[in-house]
Amino acid sequence: MSGHRPGMDMAALGALAEPNRMQIVELLRDGPLTVGEIADRLGMRQPQASKHLKVLGEAGVVEVKADANRRIYKLRPEPFQAMDTWLGTFRRMMEERYDKLDDYLRELQEKEPTEGPQ
Amino acid sequence: MSGHRPGMDMAALGALAEPNRMQIVELLRDGPLTVGEIADRLGMRQPQASKHLKVLGEAGVVEVKADANRRIYKLRPEPFQAMDTWLGTFRRMMEERYDKLDDYLRELQEKEPTEGPQ
DNA sequence: TAGGAATATTCCTGTAAAGGAATATTTAAA
């Protein structure tokens, strides 16, 4: 299977597209943290932190390690690597200064010969 | 101004985190297209295509060029470059196999000397 | 200037998701 086009997971994107979760991710960039620390440093309540971490976990962005009472969360590299790969497919476009617009305009003209070759 | 931390725009992320819009973006990767073409190729109705394109436009992901009746949409490189830059700040983590977890565990131990050095 | 093509907008409705508050769960320690 996996006859899909390259595409992109999207799950991670959806998870990151929420400000609080983005903050959590940027916080975890510097290393693993417990739920309490995350909540403290970001000024959010523990339940909200837990909920956001759950979403991040389900999206594969973070993983947990239990330490007795604590839950230590840390980033997983995979989704970031995936995003990086995906971005690669746009690299050509990112550098292109000649953007095919004129080509496309011409293309449209030809497809639409309202009048015969006058 | 711009005393912000590096961070990430987020607007683009939010826009991309919707399947149909992601499809539009991947379609536009190969070059500019009109609304009608986009709707056709993706099997969505014109109004929905217009709406999604509007969101993408407000997020700075696409830009329009008017051609008479038509609106030709194409990708803007900026948000992709921004994502790329942002991803760069995770590159260290992406490659790291030693993930500071042990360090952090030790750190937690020391911060919590419930009993004296027994 | 009337008509049609291409696109945008509006209104409505259903649903997913986020925050707040309370509570359940788990674990260590007394």
Place this chain on the structure above:
DNA sequence: TTTAAATATTCCTTTACAGGAATATTCCTA
């Protein structure tokens, strides 16, 4: 085995947003 700390979960309410259908807008052409 009771208590407290750390975390997860549930319930509720509100809001954002996506799709559907209809309609408005813009522009070309006859």
